[in-house]
Amino acid sequence: MKDVTLLAIESSCDETAVAVVRNGRQILSSVVNTQIDVHTQYGGVVPEVASRIHVENISIVIKEALKRSGLTMDEIDGIAFTIGPGLIGSLHVGVLAAKTLALAYNKPLIPVHHLTGHIYANAFVDELRFPLLALVVSGGHTELVLMNEDYDFNIIGSTQDDAIGEAYDKVGRVLGLPYPGGPKIDKLAKEGKPIYHLPIPKTEEPLDFSFSGLKSAVMQAISRLEKQGVEVKVEDMCASFQTTALESLWKRVDTALRQYDVRQFILAGGVAANSQLRKMTEERIPRDFPGVSYIIPPLAYCTDNGAMIGASGYIAYQKGIRCGYDAEADPSLEMI
Numbered sequence: 001m002k003d004v005t006l007l008a009i010e011s012s013c014d015e016t017a018v019a020v021v022r023n024g025r026q027i028l029s030s031v032v033n034t035q036i037d038v039h040t041q042y043g044g045v046v047p048e049v050a051s052r053i054h055v056e057n058i059s060i061v062i063k064e065a066l067k068r069s070g071l072t073m074d075e076i077d078g079i080a081f082t083i084g085p086g087l088i089g090s091l092h093v094g095v096l097a098a099k100t101l102a103l104a105y106n107k108p109l110i111p112v113h114h115l116t117g118h119i120y121a122n123a124f125v126d127e128l129r130f131p132l133l134a135l136v137v138s139g140g141h142t143e144l145v146l147m148n149e150d151y152d153f154n155i156i157g158s159t160q161d162d163a164i165g166e167a168y169d170k171v172g173r174v175l176g177l178p179y180p181g182g183p184k185i186d187k188l189a190k191e192g193k194p195i196y197h198l199p200i201p202k203t204e205e206p207l208d209f210s211f212s213g214l215k216s217a218v219m220q221a222i223s224r225l226e227k228q229g230v231e232v233k234v235e236d237m238c239a240s241f242q243t244t245a246l247e248s249l250w251k252r253v254d255t256a257l258r259q260y261d262v263r264q265f266i267l268a269g270g271v272a273a274n275s276q277l278r279k280m281t282e283e284r285i286p287r288d289f290p291g292v293s294y295i296i297p298p299l300a301y302c303t304d305n306g307a308m309i310g311a312s313g314y315i316a317y318q319k320g321i322r323c324g325y326d327a328e329a330d331p332s333l334e335m336i
């Protein structure tokens with residue numbers, strides 16, 4: 001089969017990212033320009049600031065990714081790009097860049113749903129085996145996705161309120177940690193013990209998630225301890241929050257794996273970078289579901305990047321998914 005090399009653009013939130021990916025599995029280059037340092041000053045992503053920085057950086061990141069791949073535009077078969085969901089202003093920049101490149105170099109345009117990118121980042125490690133269950137955990141989403149074949153996405157559980165990454169970032173703020181809270185809590189939790197009791201969030205549907213109550217429970221626990229004049233140990237609170245949040249996640253994973261007969265379990269999204277979640281997967285899947293294989297995406301490709309869009313874009317390309325120059329960013333795009 002002929003090789004397919006895609007240039008892939010991701011700009012849905014606070015990373016300007018471009019990669020060149022061959023056959024959805026081989027990363028020829030991947031450049032990620034993160035804006036985290038800027039947004040940290042504000043305690044979170046400021047959408048207007050994010051889109052302005054994307055505008056400043058997108059051409060530079062595209063040029064750099066192409067240069068590092070050692071290829072010219074002549075050797076690129078198509079332009080894959082994130083069309084949604086995400087911040088509208090941020091998405092716009094990537095969409096416009098993709099359309100401009102496609103028009104200038106006469107290349108097909110392949111629209112990609114951001115979360116499918118997170119899912120296909122696993123293809124850099126191993127072949128996906130269907131039916132599979134994906135746990136998609138990011139700053140904007142918490143979903144259990146059942147796939148019977150490539151590009152068949154069935155959401156069987158989702159969050160009723162906050163996404164898990166959002167909960168990490170909000171709890172981080174409550175604890176006075178810089179944005180984003182997720183990686184910091186992960187690190188501090190290793191130095192602490194889960195000594196504070198926090199209630200495991202409950203939901204009406206067994207496969208749905210809820211995290212806003214847990215964030216409030218952390219706040220209440222802190223104010224209770226402060227009133228008692230007891231010093232709150234940040235490391236212990238991080239360990240308590242993380243253990244409760246991840247046990248609540250895992251309960252749904254466990255239920256879904258008992259309910260659906262799948263061959264593989266995969267992690268996807270920024271929170272898949274979490275060391276405790278990766279460890280739980282490595283320990284519990286072989287122990288409790290010996291017939292199920294698992295993949296954990298490479299650490300560098302858990303948070304937003306262009307390569308994952310190239311991986312998902314490759315499958316979309318093979319399926320004939322294309323769009324025209326009139327394609328527009330969709331901030332609340334549903335997974336098909």
Ligand code: KG4
Pocket residue numbers: 013137138139140141164165166168169180181182183186269270271272273274275302303304
């Ligand atoms: O996928 P992503 O880069 O952006 C979205 O699509 O949302 O995910 C970012 C989220 C943030 O909420 C961040 O705090 C969280 O992923 N995150 C982590 C870790 N690394 C990133 N959460 C927990 N532990 C980590 N190690």
Ligand code: ZN
Pocket residue numbers: 114118138139269270303304
């Ligand atoms: Zn993401």
